[in-house]
Amino acid sequence: MDSAASSFSACFNSSSTPYLCSGFGSCYSEPEIFSNFVLELEPSSAASPNFTAASYRLFFVSSIFVIAFPRRNVVHIVFGANGCYGSSNISRSLLHQALKTARDKFTREISFHSKDKDVSLAKALLYVAAEDEAFVSFNREMDARSLLNERRNVSSPLETENWDSLEQMPLGGKTIPEWLSELDAIAREVEAELVSRDIGCHLVEVLEAVNLVLFELRGLTRSPVLVDSKHSYLHSVLDSGCGSAILLSIIYIEVCRRLGITIVGSRVGEDFLIWPQTGYPEELFKVTSGHSLFAVVNGRCVEDPRSMASDLTGTSLLGLEIATNRDIIGIALANLIRLHWKRASRSNHGLMLTSPLRHVHNASEKPNMIDKSNVPLLRPQDLRLAIMASERLLILQPHNWALRRDHGMMLYYNREYGKAVQELSICMAFAPEEEAEILEPFVEKLHLMRLESSWKSLGHAGRLTVP
Numbered sequence: 001m002d003s004a005a006s007s008f009s010a011c012f013n014s015s016s017t018p019y020l021c022s023g024f025g026s027c028y029s030e031p032e033i034f035s036n037f038v039l040e041l042e043p044s045s046a047a048s049p050n051f052t053a054a055s056y057r058l059f060f061v062s063s064i065f066v067i068a069f070p071r072r073n074v075v076h077i078v079f080g081a082n083g084c085y086g087s088s089n090i091s092r093s094l095l096h097q098a099l100k101t102a103r104d105k106f107t108r109e110i111s112f113h114s115k116d117k118d119v120s121l122a123k124a125l126l127y128v129a130a131e132d133e134a135f136v137s138f139n140r141e142m143d144a145r146s147l148l149n150e151r152r153n154v155s156s157p158l159e160t161e162n163w164d165s166l167e168q169m170p171l172g173g174k175t176i177p178e179w180l181s182e183l184d185a186i187a188r189e190v191e192a193e194l195v196s197r198d199i200g201c202h203l204v205e206v207l208e209a210v211n212l213v214l215f216e217l218r219g220l221t222r223s224p225v226l227v228d229s230k231h232s233y234l235h236s237v238l239d240s241g242c243g244s245a246i247l248l249s250i251i252y253i254e255v256c257r258r259l260g261i262t263i264v265g266s267r268v269g270e271d272f273l274i275w276p277q278t279g280y281p282e283e284l285f286k287v288t289s290g291h292s293l294f295a296v297v298n299g300r301c302v303e304d305p306r307s308m309a310s311d312l313t314g315t316s317l318l319g320l321e322i323a324t325n326r327d328i329i330g331i332a333l334a335n336l337i338r339l340h341w342k343r344a345s346r347s348n349h350g351l352m353l354t355s356p357l358r359h360v361h362n363a364s365e366k367p368n369m370i371d372k373s374n375v376p377l378l379r380p381q382d383l384r385l386a387i388m389a390s391e392r393l394l395i396l397q398p399h400n401w402a403l404r405r406d407h408g409m410m411l412y413y414n415r416e417y418g419k420a421v422q423e424l425s426i427c428m429a430f431a432p433e434e435e436a437e438i439l440e441p442f443v444e445k446l447h448l449m450r451l452e453s454s455w456k457s458l459g460h461a462g463r464l465t466v467p
Helices: 003-013 088-111 121-150 176-196 203-217 234-240 245-258 281-285 293-303 314-318 325-344 355-361 380-396 401-413 417-430 433-457
Strands: 019-021 038-043 057-061 064-069 074-079 263-268 271-276
Touching (some): 088 121, 088 380, 121 245, 121 380, 176 203, 176 234, 176 245, 203 293, 234 245, 245 263, 245 271, 281 314, 325 380, 325 401, 401 417, 401 433
Antiparallel strands (some): 019 038, 057 064, 263 271
16 A cells, blocks of 8 residues: 555545444445545544544545535545535536436437337427536536636535436426426316316317417417527526427427417418418318418418518419428527527627638638637537537437538537548538538648647647648
């Protein structure tokens, strides 16, 4: 045993007081090793342990960090010398695991169901929200930890969140199962409204009751401009009552599904329109009580002469391409990409994802337009959220060359040049010839820039030149 280990053993064993391992409910006089886990050990009696130094004491034994906080009589055993100490490491570990679990569950939800109708819109989008929330919380935790480390008088670790799985992770004050139950509760409110008014199960009356509960009793409204991210996450819309058009449509679809009514939808111009599935679409446009059933479901846009929806008829409705559940999830993700990119590039007004491509492709431009110093500084958290939304959308649309191009460009802006080269090279294989010709010089210069970074990282001076 080396000197550090001897010091640890002497200090730990010099006390006759056994320690309680938080979360296990057993007494330990020796530290138990659980890989990549943090144990918080507290005295099991009122007697003080022999950790009485004026400041905390740190021991390193093999891959074990031991930190004693005398003020709280708490000892932290940290396994795997990763530089993260204290019970907040549990929180960071949970958040990191939540990121992976949420992505895995999203992937399974959209990939493992053979029938599209079995894909749950609500579950998929709640997994999206959970992953993004875990990412933001992880960054917030790291920032808070950095601030604490800068304060010399800090003697107690951050508190650990009381959850240990994605299903228990708080998301706007509720868990994912609780948000799904919220949709169940809305459906029950609609049923109660029908019973109280002694209304039967005629389709028009049921949909009018859905409208009453959603838009009058619960006050759901459409956000005119998407600048606040909370309007683009399902749980936030259910909580605040304000959201994007696509999320309001998703809530409508999910509530009606719980009532046994199948709602379908399609993109029409800038709008996403929905209607009950029927073999007689002309019935949707019959006007009763001043409104058609199509107008009851879609609201004012149907009656707005500036909207393409105002020109629809039963015949033209048959010509629309019905969006699958996966398509609808894709629309919501595309909205997230646009929102977070807009927020990320706020200080670079008018910056487009493809702006660097035009500079490199234009023969009149300087040949070295692509350079690290020329990459605009963007808000890193919003840019990463846009990249994460793009990654999910690529799972749904792996052969969408334009999406992959945009994804590669976001990686470029995030200075992940190796990944950007990889994604843009794949894009060139799917893109039309004229688009591939625009991408090719950019990818070549980006590849050279990556090689130059590797060259300098090896200690070489000067620029890397190609003969």
